Amino acid sequence: MNTKNKKLKIAIAGLGFGKKVHLEALKESDYLTPVAIYHYEKKQKSILEKETGLDFFHNWEDLVKSSEIDGIIIATPPESRFKLAKQALENNKNLLLEKPVSLSSSEIEELQRISLINNLSVCVDFEYRAVPLFLQTKKLIDENILGEIYLVKLDWLMGSRSDPKRAWDWYSLEEKGGGVIGALGTHAFDMLNWFFGEAINVSGKLATSIKKRPLPNSSDLNDVTSEDVCLANIEISNYSSNLIPCQVSLSSISKNGRGFSLEIYGSEGSLILKSENQKDYVHGFNLKYSNNENKIQNLTADSSFNFEKTWTDGRIAPVLRIQNLWAESIFNKTPIIPGLCEGLASHKVCEAIRESSKSGLNIKI
Known part of the structure; x- marks a missing residue:
């Protein structure tokens, strides 16, 4: 993988699986580094910044427009995923999405269309x-x-x-x-x-x-x-x-x-x-x-x-492997599997x- 010694800067949306599993995996990645965490409630700011050491965002538009962020992992409850993902893709952010990707196939097809137009990598976490x-x-x-x-x-x-x-x-x-x-x-x-x-x-x-x-x-x-x-x-x-x-x-x-x-x-x-x-x-x-x-x-x-390494929480190792596939796709500008095609079929x-x-x-x- 040609990374030119540069790690991609990643934000996480979602305090359940996102914080417990994706964040722990990101800390071990050779290609990605966590820099920000999103939550819609501003009152979470001081707790999350202290817990994670990451920049806190509670305004999604500010996050997707930030030039400091290369990609976003969206692990929020399913209802909000499509709206968040669509706005992120429209602002040229690569995505790693939890499943179900959205509440309808037509919404997944719309995300596919935008990601293809903007040449962005959208991975789906089928770990x-x-x-x-x-x-x-x-x-x-x-x-x-x-x-x-x-x-x-x-x-x-x-x-x-x-x-x-x-x-x-x-x-x-x-x-x-x-x-x-x-x-x-x-x-x-x-x-x-x-x-x-x-x-x-x-x-x-x-x-x-x-x-x-x-x-x-x-x-x-x-x-x-x-x-x-x-x-x-x-x-x-x-x-x-x-x-x-x-x-x-x-x-x-x-x-x-x-x-x-x-x-x-x-x-x-x-x-x-x-x-x-x-x-x-x-x-x-x-x-x-x-x-x-x-x-x-x-x-x-x-x-x-x-x-190469496992954790007490068995989810972290396969999620890290999926994250690294995503990083490879972004660096090399190649299609990602599992991606939106696989998300749509499921x-x-x-x-x-x-x-x-x-x-x-x-x-x-």
Whole structure:
């Protein structure tokens, strides 16, 4: 990477994942350096400046117009992402966006158009594309170790919202981008796209199991409109004559659920990638392969896929890897994967499942 010994100056919007994960990753980057943090409330200024040592902005226009900033990481709640991203792109800022990128496919297409006109790099943080055993799984699929793929089954059954006393917030509202589809589905559908190809036909059912939650610091209950369970059937075209049938189950209310499990069954063998770790969605994965003689092997990732350094919080290492891909794209003026194309493909599946759940119909994408 030709960096001319210059680090790109990066601002962060978002105090959850942005501050806890992106900021920690940026501190370790050879190509990026954090210089500013944004929050819409001015009263956060002294706390955040003291905590992070970064310049504080509470006016978005001032931030996007600053000549001191090369790129912005937007990790705010989904509802505000499109507006913030659009204004940043119009002011020639490169972006790294959390997912879901926006609340609609048409908004993602608009961001694509502006970024292409202005020749800007917009990365989307699909960090599973940077996790060693996921990279190993992709390599084995591409090497055709499984032959013709007959069936894919992805279960992601987490318990993060299984406590009905967990407070109501934006995640409780579908119209604000809350729900298990935005949290887990966006990643799941990107994985399927990356591993196998394009989703063609989709049918799905959404359910809200916990229909009311208490307001913060109150016993008053508020309605929940976002889904906490998603069941979907997806047919994927991998450009051969046969479509691959995929079954996906997502849940955020499965107390002591089985975690993540991806099962891939083919004519020449099977791969199972799984993790029961509910606390950390990166550490704890294992990969098993069985061939037609039913010999089961535990597989490790090629050494080239391994992280140079890991943290107690397993999210930091893959996010740093995604950040560095973004930096490479900016320095070399090359397209970025995962970018808005991948964000759009994943979002179209999310929209199709919502449409199918309401209509009861199979949706063609």
